[in-house]
Amino acid sequence: MNLATYINDLLYRYDCVIIPDFGGFVTTRIGAKMDRDMQTFYPPTKQITFNSHLKHNDGLLANYIASAENTSFDKASSAISLSVIKWQNQLQSKAIEIDNLGVLMLNENKQIIFEPNTNVNYLTESFGLSTVKSTAIPRLKEQNVVVKPLTPVTSSTNDDKKVIPAFIKYAASAAILLTLGFAGYNGYQNNQQKEVLAKKEIAIQKKIQAATFVISNPLPTIDLNVVKEVYKPYHIVAGAFQAIENAETKVNQLKEKGFNASIIGTNKWGLIQVVFNSYVNRNDAINNLYKIQKTISKDAWLLDETLN
Template sequence: MKVILIKAIFVLMTLANYINDLLYRYDCVIVPNFGGFVTNKIGATVNTTTHTFYPPKKQLTFNAYLQHNDGLLANYIASSKNISFEEAITFINEEVAQWNEKLATTTITVDSVGSLSLNEAKQVVFEPNPSSNFLTESFGLAEVSTPSVERVKKVIVKSPPTFTEESNKTIPLYLKRAAAAAVFVGIVYVGWNGVQNEQQVLANQEDAVEKKIQSATFVIDKPLPTINLNVSKEARNFHIIAGAFKEVHNAENKLEELEEKGHEASIVGKNRLGLTQVAFASYATKDEARKALEIIKETVSEDAWLLAK
């Protein structure tokens, strides 16, 4: 029994690692018959309470309605494990069944992506991992905390001593004027010195923040799997057509509809009749496109067909 349980956990983490890898390269990763992990790029932020600066990142959410298989996860698993597309689909379906079984009683963790659980309405609730940043542009940038800047307290200058009528009579006039001038100069000096001290404190705080930002490093406690990124863009000349439209705005509406459903849709130009063609997805090889076409015909549209350009 222990062996079976350990094996199940290992496979679960394996599927989670595939999802983790793809989120660095794509904005949406769909787990067929389960849901999709969707990212949205946000800029740098600052927490004014803790005085902490956070670098830009991909904000991660989960959409339980994105369950259609777009082929992205299956193709990546098939390529990584050196198995067929159909075997990859079987592998995903088995793991999704385990996920659903575990969710009925406990919370599951999807590698460094986050955790999934069920609420009282039996809906999947996703909690992203706050320490993960899938934005490759922010690689090497870490959050930076700075001390708060405190203002210099106001300097209270005591008023000069008062003189009685008797003392006024005995103190010469030039001494009175000299004493008043000395008091005035002292007030100006203390006030100016306080301003300089406040400016110096602010300058020191800014220098400390700059040094911390310059010396910030990105420490990885658990190294991620190596991702091979191709510099040259792979040509995708095989398109699975969803429809052809006479009016361009109808084609754009169809494109938006497919993108909302999780497809990597695109407009692939006009045909010889002048109709604007919209594709579910495009592929680099004919073999990939045929496999994806079979799935789309079975699950989405029987009218889909393959176009090679």
């Protein structure tokens, strides 16, 4: 079994993939950026880091392998443990290159150091986007430009001016006066119309305010108790069953132990899924998952419906 293949698959969908008893690969989203020195544009991506303190088994990797290999959760967990032992032994003598992820090695203090492979982009939103390199744009050097002053142009001299007859001046003045008088009359008419419309509107408003409406046979009031359903996409799965009777028996057993157990439907293999509880917040679901794995069932795992 090539463990790196399944880790790569999960990193496209999740922000963190934990290898039990070894460490976790964590992704951080990096926005698009530009290298001005290289004239290169880089699309948004997921930066991969390694955290050796994330060793607790959250069930994500084992459950995915069990589904892909069509095997049980326990067998998938055993296969992961064997791969971890192999990696730990190899690290004592040389660096390990994990397909598409990067290189793991030990430093002087025997701590795991990770160098990611930057050629793989795990951000699905950037699918099809590649690095673009642009040629530099040459800019024109400033040149000394001499601006010539504008020379005023005179139309004519005093001797060339023509004398305008007096009757033309009087006709122009009369036309201006007539135009002003007509405009003033139109403005007066508009103001009169506005005042009439305003008075009519006030009278209508008074009639509406004075009117009363009486219903002789009013309908009886009805009290409706509406329960708002809260969407809970995070489930702690207790098991999957072929028979509905077995699933209902499991639900009753969990309820007797104080869990808000329920059946959430069937998975893609046609098995009926039973959950310990469902949650609105992902952090609450993960915290309760750890408690259940320590006290009730180590095979419990988290189902995240927001990723479907």
